[in-house]
Amino acid sequence: GQSLEQPSEVTAVEGAIVQINCTYQTSGFYGLSWYQQHDGGAPTFLSYNALDGLEETGRFSSFLSRSDSYGYLLLQELQMKDSASYFCAVRDRSSNFGNEKLTFGTGTRLTIIP
Amino acid sequence: DVKVTQSSRYLVKRTGEKVFLECVQDMDHENMFWYRQDPGLGLRLIYFSYDVKMKEKGDIPEGYSVSREKKERFSLILESASTNQTSMYLCASSLPQNTEAFFGQGTRLTVV
Numbered sequence: 001g002q003s004l005e006q007p008s009e010v011t012a013v014e015g016a017i018v019q020i021n022c023t024y025q026t027s028g029f030y031g032l033s034w035y036q037q038h039d040g041g042a043p044t045f046l047s048y049n050a051l052d053g054l055e056e057t058g059r060f061s062s063f064l065s066r067s068d069s070y071g072y073l074l075l076q077e078l079q080m081k082d083s084a085s086y087f088c089a090v091r092d093r094s095s096n097f098g099n100e101k102l103t104f105g106t107g108t109r110l111t112i113i114p
Numbered sequence: 115d116v117k118v119t120q121s122s123r124y125l126v127k128r129t130g131e132k133v134f135l136e137c138v139q140d141m142d143h144e145n146m147f148w149y150r151q152d153p154g155l156g157l158r159l160i161y162f163s164y165d166v167k168m169k170e171k172g173d174i175p176e177g178y179s180v181s182r183e184k185k186e187r188f189s190l191i192l193e194s195a196s197t198n199q200t201s202m203y204l205c206a207s208s209l210p211q212n213t214e215a216f217f218g219q220g221t222r223l224t225v226v
């Protein structure tokens with residue numbers, strides 16, 4: 001089967017750095033994505049890693065280790081507006097007919113405190 | 115900007131009713147997805163479609179069906195709504211490489 005595990009809740013201080021981990025188990029893995037969702041809003045794309053290593057986009061970075069089936073999202077210089085839920089998602093292959101799909105984790109609720 | 119539009123933000127239906135949730139995207143994306151989102155369970159894939167008239171079951175397809183007659187439109191159908199289908203339903207679309215999915219604002223469905 002497939003599964004993605006991430007912490008359910010993380011609290012961090014404004015201005016600090018926080019890391020949200022994701023471990024996955026799936027077949028036909030192509031890459032790992034991260035999405036942000038504010039309360040009442042739609043998920044929005046943050047980053048995608050297909051290869052091992054670190055991808056940086058402004059204050060956000062994402063890391064992937066394919067051999068460890070592990071990735072993380074790193075948020076720097078935290079701001080109050082970063083309080084949201086963060087989801088990792090794998091681009092993988094369906095077990096039925098082998099078509100590509102997107103499977104999401106259960107999400108991490110990040111709370112930023114002053 | 116890519117736009118994914120879901121027909122309703124809020125919907126209240128009675129048990130046993132047939133319910134249609136509509137989703138339209140304007141970016142000519144081949145792939146479209148339906149998820150339901152429940153607290154603590156994340157986004158769970160119900161069905162997805164990779165081309166017109168092509169569909170595949172996701173992780174929780176029971177009680178649902180879909181229709182994709184045109185590329186831009188992907189409909190989720192609850193054949194006979196039940197209270198355990200009360201949830202937030204999210205539609206998304208993407209290019210075949212699936213590196214970035216674009217989501218609609220969601221439909222909060224309540225079945226009473």
